Structures are given as structure tokens and as C-alpha cells.
Amino acid sequence: MTKKWLLATLGGAAGLFVGTRMLTHQITKQVGKILTADLYHENITELFSATYRTDIQNILEANLRAEAGAVINRPLGSPRRTINFDGLAFSPVFLTRLPTPHHTKINTTTVIGKRCKKPLVLSTPIIISGMAYALALSKEAKLALAKTSAMAGTATNIGEGIWLQEERDLAANLIIQYNRGWWNKEPEILKQADMIEIQLGQGAIAGISHYTPANKLPPHLLPKLKLEKHMDLITNAYHQEFLEPAGFPKLVTRLREITGGVPIGIKMAFTNTIEQDIDLAVEAGVDVLALEGTTAATKGAPPIIEDDFGLPTLAGLCRAVNHLEKQGLKGQVSLIASGGFVNPGDMLKALALGADAVYIGSMALFAMSHLQSFSALPFEPPTQIVWETGKFKRRFKWKQGAVSLAKYITSCTLEIAEGVRALGKTSIDQVDRSDLVALDETTAKITGIPTAWHHKP
16 A cells, blocks of 8 residues: 555655646746747737836836825835945054054044033934834834933934933933924923934935824824824925014024033935035034934935935045144044945044944844844834834834843944954054055045055155
């Protein structure tokens, strides 16, 4: 009985194999005939050439526009590649200067707002960027970011979201954004800031007004926003204080008085008038410039703004630093660079070019999600566990997320320290433009750094 069963099984398997081969052959033959014999205008290969020419994302977004009949908002920034930090490399030392031994501690302490009464002192130059509670992230995600700031010795930024007292209680250092709306502006809230950031706009959405529809607002948060049930939450294009004579300087002075001397900064995108923008900000008395490139991301923005407005982070950073140096303000006004920082190498390059610190946003979300992202994959994006409207937000374990993100920031900081050692230095403050070479002519022109094939006597 066993022998007959075995022979039958083997016979069935052989028949299935042969049948499958024949079926596959017939299907391949038929499909090949269709692809190679049908006229081009009715051939499916038309899609291949059209996609190659037009790009799959443009085709998909065309369909989204056709479905919506309204402005679509793309999450997490532009996919377009622009000039970036890949065109730079560090020059390690061997004989002209000895590399720094492994046992020598590398100083990664970062001070923001050095001239302030209460400067922001961090253990790392990596800061968590502004991300909004309820308007973007869930409460649990914000608690994870706050807890991370304490574990990694950094700061977290509340973004344009609704005030969350638990975030303040967990965070080691909290940056409060003074948004373009009306919320979070009570003195009792502002007094809890370790730094104030006057939000003028972002790299991914410029300075345009935007809103959250009433049906997307959690009902329990409406009282905090002083909104009626069917009212949209609108972020203005600019601060109402700017309509008053000398409104900007007055605002900076008032915020400094309320907070007792913490750094007062501004957040905006790099523009082609960045030098004039910096002058106006400095004249108003700001201590910190948080400047963002077009490679930045946000919860959602019109693709035209993400793709076609603003300057790349590399170009904007170089122009901003050059202007601060010409004005004798380097070291007095802190500069936080933002927009597209995805690895320690780019972060250290930004510091070498003159930034005092860098913001991370998307990478913070990815690192925080870590293994928990598999709760959403493969049928939903990983961010579905951290968005306020995410389908799987209840599966996110925020304490575990905080550990993952803290490890990520610690790992990046340690890698930066290894880079400092390879340069024969002992502090991130010592790394500068002389440690870099440019790998192409365009990067050399943008940064003013000699090319790798240019001998510097």
C-alpha cells in the first residue's frame, strides 16, 4: 500500500511538473506573441515606454489628481534628486597630523544660542525636528520623541501641533514652535520652553497657508483649539504680528521676556533672498536660524511646492554661513540646518560647512518605528503606526520606539565621533571646511571647496 502510494505521488508530481511546464510554455508563447506582434498603439509595451519617459510617480499622481479634483498632498517630501552632500568627501590624516586614538574622548557637546542667558546645551548635534501632535503624529509617537530627547541628550520640537503637557514632562529639552495659528501661545505654555522657534514656514511647504479639515480633527481636541465642531483649523501664511510696525522685533522681545532668556529662533526655508532674510532676522534680535532645504519632508504638501520651490540644503547652507561670516555673526547666531539628513556622514559635512546642529525628521520616524513597522507592512506604509490618523497607531509601543530612536541618535553621534578621529581632531567644533574636498566642479563652485584633483600647497 505504501509503495503504491509513493509511486502514485511521484507520478502525480511528475505529471504536475510536465503540465506546468507545458502551460508556462503556452502562456509565454502567447504573451510573447502579443507583445511582439500587436500594433504599438494597442500594445501593452506602450505603457513601458510611456512610464520610462514620464516616470511612474508622475503617472500615479496624475491619477490621484484625476480622482481628487483638488490639491493633493504628498507625504514625506519630494523624490527628486538635487545637488547634495555626496559631492563632498573628508580628507583623513596620516602624517601631516596623526589620527586621534580610540581612547581619546570626542566632544560632541552642542550649544545653541551661546549669547543667551539660558543657552540650549545638548550632548549631540542631532536634534529632533518639529512634528505636530494630532495634526500629524499620534500622542504615543510624540511621547516617544520626547522620551528619546532625555535618553539621547538632545532636544525635541513640538512643531505646529497642539500642546501636549506629557510631552513637556518627558522631554529633557523642548523646543516650542510659535506657530502661525492661534494655539500654544499662552504665557504658561511658552514659559516651559527650552527654546522658542518662530515658525515662518518649512522647506517642504514653503510659507503657504494650510489647513486641517474639521472632519480630520479629533473631537476631544476642539476645546483646546477653541474651535466649533464644524470649523477647519487654519495655519495662516504669516504671523499677524508682522502686520504691525516693527512687529517682528517686538515679538522677539516679548518672547524673550516671557521665557526668561532662552534662545529665540526662526524656522524657514532657504530662499534666493536668504541673505536679506538673515539680516532682517538678526535685526529683530533672533539667536537661532533654523533653515530648511527643499529636500525636507512634512506630513503632506502640494507636490509643486515640494518639487519646484526652495534651495537644496547644501546650496542654502553655504550661502547662509558665508553671509554670517561676512557680517561677523558666525558663532553668535546659531544655525540649525535641516532637510534631507539621512546619515552621519552628511550630518558631519553640514557641521564642517558651518552648521551648529542638524534637524532630523523622516529618519526619526523610520528609526522610531524600527521593527514595529512590520505591524503595517506589507500592505500599508510604516508611518501608519505613527500618524494620528494611522490605521495601526494603536499597535505602536511608544517606550520601545523611544529606545529605538535613542539608539539611532546615539549610533549616529558615535559615527560622527569616529569621523572626527579620522581627521585627527577631538571635538566637532574643530571640524571645518579645510577637512573637505569636492568631488565635482559643481559642488566645488557651490561650496568654495577645492576639488580633490586640485593640489593645495
